[in-house]
Amino acid sequence: MPRLTPERRETKRAEIVAAARRCFSRDGFHQTSMPDIAAEAGVSAGAAYRYFAGKDEIILAIAGDAFRLVFGSIEQLAAGTSAVSVADLVTASLEVLSADTVTDAAGHEVPVEELLRCAVQTWSELLRNDAARAHALEGFESVRGSIASALRRGQEAGVVAPALEPERGARVVMGLLHGFLLQRVAFDLTDTTGFNDDIRTLLRDPGEPDTTRR
Numbered sequence: 001m002p003r004l005t006p007e008r009r010e011t012k013r014a015e016i017v018a019a020a021r022r023c024f025s026r027d028g029f030h031q032t033s034m035p036d037i038a039a040e041a042g043v044s045a046g047a048a049y050r051y052f053a054g055k056d057e058i059i060l061a062i063a064g065d066a067f068r069l070v071f072g073s074i075e076q077l078a079a080g081t082s083a084v085s086v087a088d089l090v091t092a093s094l095e096v097l098s099a100d101t102v103t104d105a106a107g108h109e110v111p112v113e114e115l116l117r118c119a120v121q122t123w124s125e126l127l128r129n130d131a132a133r134a135h136a137l138e139g140f141e142s143v144r145g146s147i148a149s150a151l152r153r154g155q156e157a158g159v160v161a162p163a164l165e166p167e168r169g170a171r172v173v174m175g176l177l178h179g180f181l182l183q184r185v186a187f188d189l190t191d192t193t194g195f196n197d198d199i200r201t202l203l204r205d206p207g208e209p210d211t212t213r214r
Helices: 006-027 033-043 055-078 087-096 110-124 130-157 166-187 194-202
Strands: 101-103 109-111
Touching: 006 110, 033 055, 033 109, 033 130, 055 087, 055 110, 055 130, 087 101, 087 110, 087 130, 087 194, 101 110, 109 110, 110 130, 110 166, 130 166, 130 194
Parallel strands: none
Antiparallel strands: 101 109
16 A cells, blocks of 8 residues: 555645535434445545544644634734724624635635534534633634734724723624624625624714715
8 A cells, every 4th residue: 555645644634624514514423324425535434534534633623723724814914013904803804705616724615604514513513512612712812812902902092982992892793703604604694895894883873974875
């Protein structure tokens, strides 16, 4: 048997993850078995275990991609040096969520809809899977810290209300994104442009001019 190179191994892992994502998006985590994933990937059931210890490891990989999709752009913006508003932070992520595809951690194009459907299912996993919850909590706290820091810079620049408590404000920002994600997956909320405008209107001080409407 030819030696499996690191590149070939990574390619095969990506193929199995993509197959699992399609299965999970279509049938759900718990209705999908490792043999189902193997069949979708076009490999034997035993071959799948050469790349992953089990289904939970694949779920964690996909959950990581989903988390980066939702919060990657907002964390990048928050980590910058420019002053940003609450609306800026929220709309940065919504622009990514409105795309058809996104690049995953391995550099492969991934359908956004599949990742979002998996992301919603991941929330229930946090109640039963300690490893998934630990990974999610670590990522959540990292992003929340970045957003809170951005909100403090925004307060110093006068684009964020001084009365806002940044740590709580960061949770509000993340809650808005979680809510949009759920509504998009469950209720077909796809008007990202309109949603962006409405966020800016809701967060705008009554004394400021409304520049979101044309």
